[in-house]
Amino acid sequence: MNFKKNLSLLVLFLSVSAFAQIDKMEPPFWYAGMHNPELQIMFYGKNIAQYEASVSNNVVIKNVVKTENPNYIFITIDTKNTPASDFVFSFKNKVAFTKKYTLKARRPNSAQRKSFDSSDMIYLIMPDRFANGNPNNDTDKSLNEKADRNTPGGRHGGDIEGIIKHLDYLEELGVTALWSTPLCEDNDKTHSYHTYGQSDVYRIDPRYGTNEDYARLSAELKKRNMKLIKDYVTNHWGAEHWMYKDLPTYDWVHQFPGFSQSNYRMTTQFDTNASAIDAKNCMDGWFVPSMPDLNQSNPLVLNYLIQNAIWWIEYADLDGFRVDTYSYNDKVGIAKWTKAITDEYPYFNIVGEVWMHDQAQMSYWQKDSPISAIQSYNSYLPSVMDFTLHDAFGSVFNEDKASWNDGMIKVYDNFANDFLYANTNNLLTFIENHDTGRFNQIYKNDFKKYQMAMALIATVRGIPQTYYGSEIGMAGDKGKGDADIRQDFPGGWNGDKNNAFVKSGRTEEQNKFFDFTSKLFQWRKNKTVIHSGKMTHYIPEDNIYVYFRYDDKETVMVVINNTVETKTFKTKRFQENIKNFTAGKDILTGKSIDIKNEISLEGKSVLILELN
Incomplete structure (x- = not known):
């Protein structure tokens, strides 16, 4: 009898293993007491859709969605009256199995968290190029690209630990908020260091560290009254994303069928004369062939992105988002995504990358814009980046003699158009970032021109953002490729001859740049007249x-x-x-x-x- 019983158990175990193993459950856990009590959990495993689901602890299942791919099931539950606790999902067919799920307690006043604003100075880093705090994680067996600092576009080994070890440097500089380019896993075979081709959006790339390391970075920043801004990508994932290799639905990504490149003409999003095909190719076309374009008009995709964003806010105690390629998204879908987050967190700031060259067009994407109101559209996006001011920075300080259109009139005219915006204090001002030409390269490290530019963004309306290394005179030629404007910060690696993180390690020229920048932004910290005057x-x-x-x-x-x-x-x-x-x-x-x-x-x- 025991033999037969054990044999039956073995058969049952093998059946469960073969047909119903849960490989992914996302979100992996959630939080009690959210503003929106409905939670949609995605279970992924071989033929999981063949099973009927139930849940313990009187938790109510509101909806179950099964798609054309039997390896997915989306279960929506109501968490309204469910305290922080564990409960169990049961899946039954010919055999049965269970999966525990956890609702965790939120931090006190989590929903009322403050965010970055015009009192801050944001420092942008590319973590792979900033500092290597843990050489043991430079290469990871589970990921394709291995560390190779000799290759300009390769992985160089910078990580979260390297950031944490140099927070005193940022504090001395006058930084109050840190924006890091994406840190989630990017398993591209080459050029994965920028991490915009994410392959798992619930996992920090092991070459940067762990999810726990990211949460620790946030905590260490808060000890210094500094904020953490996550670079969030709603428009696309990388082609190595595990879900792209087994799509839940055919229309999870935009297909034509297959690949079609974006025309990059963002004006088609509001142009009343635009053809339908041009508008479609802007929104639905892929940014590049290695980045599948997500379909935010698919409710499953949209909800997945909303919940992922909220999960990271709660888990890592985030203080804001910068959203990549914001104006390439489905504009109805991205507005719903943005509103869902700001409904959950009323004071949470989100700045969108709207890389356009006309203030009216950029204003269109800001919350409560007088421009988009003409079309009864509201993106609900609190902040946009002031790209027209950046455009002026690219030439104005070489224009020694004024004319009708050249010289400081370019800067004046930028602010003359402030009437187009709903909230000018919530514009991000910058002289450069990780995608643009390096200011110090354009102006041949002319310290006086650097002073003029930095003084300007430190004293005009908006939120100033600097880019790592500029404060020590770092340059880089975009004409040589992106890697040249994303060079390693000197002193971030063992054996670097020049350690610019400390005064004694900096050259005289580097100290000149640093000391000026530090004095300027330390002064700005407590100047309400600059923040909101x-x-x-x-x-x-x-x-x-x-x-x-x-x-x-x-x-x-x-x-x-x-x-x-x-x-x-x-x-x-x-x-x-x-x-x-x-x-x-x-x-x-x-x-x-x-x-x-x-x-x-x-x-x-x-x-x-x-x-x-």
């Missing part, structure tokens, strides 16, 4: 741009002389802002500057004056 600017004359930031308590005057000569100019023209002030303290030198009658300023220089 009003702005008045004056039409540039003789390539000199003057503007004021002011509130009820303070007034800051900024003067940029973009000529190569020392200029002296009368201050009477600025009387409406100067009022009864007679002098200003230059925050960079500490000197008092008399402003009663005139100001002299040498060429290619900037003054930031606290008026008194």
Whole structure:
């Protein structure tokens, strides 16, 4: 009898193993007390859809979705009155098996978490190129690409531990928020270091560390009153994503059938004259052949992306998102994604990459935009990136003599169009990022031009963002390829001759750049007048741009002389802002500057004056 019983158990075990093994369960766990109590759990395993599901602890199953692929089943439960606890899913066919699921307790006031805003300075890093804190994880057996620092586009070994070990450096620089390019697994065979071709969006790439390491990074940042911004990719995954190799539905990704490249013409998203095929090819075309384009109009896809984003916010205690290629998404779907997150977290900031060159077109994508309201569309996206200001930075400081269109008028005109935006304080300002030309390369490491540019983004409206290495004069030629603008930070690897993370290891030139940047952004930290004050600017004359930031308590005057000569100019023209002030303290030198009658300023220089 025992032999027969054991044989029956063995047959049962083999049947379960052969036909109903759960290989993936996503989200792997969830949280009790969410604003939206409905949770859709995806179970993946061979022929899982052949089984009927039930759940313990009086948890209510609201819906079960089975697709044309029998290896998937999507089960929606109602967690409204379910406390943090474990419960069990049972799957029955000829045999039965179970799977435990956990609802965890949320952090206190999780839904009310604050986010990054105009009081912050965001520092953008590419983790593979920043610092190698744990050489033991440079290569992982489970992933294709191995470490090779000698190859410009290869994996170089930077990781989460390297970031954590250099948080004191960031704090000294004046950084208050960290934006890292994606850290989730990217199993591409080459060029996986940028990690935008993700192959598992619930797993930190082992070459960066673990999920626990990522949560630890967030905790270490918070000890220093710094914030963590996750780079989230809604538009596409990598072709090595495990789900792409066994799609839940044919239309999980856009197919034509197969591959079709995006035309990259984002104007088709709102152009009333655009052809339907052009609009389709923009939204549904793939960014590149190795990045399958996700179909956010498929409710299963959309819900998967919403839940994944919320899961990371809760798990890693995140402070914001930067969303890659935001304006390439299905615009109805991405608006639902964004609203679902901000409904759950009312103060959570999300900045979208809307790489366009016209303020009205960029404004279209910001929440409550007066432009998109014309078409009764709202993206619900709180923030967009100020690419038109970035465009001006690419040439303006080489334009020594003003003309109708050249010189500081480019910067003035950028702010003249602020009326198009719903919220100018929530625009991300930057002189460069990981996809653009390096500022110090464009301007041949001209320190004065660097000072003018940094002073400008530190004192105008919006949220300033810097790119790793610029603060020590790092350059890189985009004409040589992306790897050249994403070079290793000196001192991040054992054996580096130049350790720019510490003052004693930096060259004299590197210290000059660093000290200026640190002084500027340390000053900015506590300047409410810069974070939220009003702005008045004056039409540039003789390539000199003057503007004021002011509130009820303070007034800051900024003067940029973009000529190569020392200029002296009368201050009477600025009387409406100067009022009864007679002098200003230059925050960079500490000197008092008399402003009663005139100001002299040498060429290619900037003054930031606290008026008194």
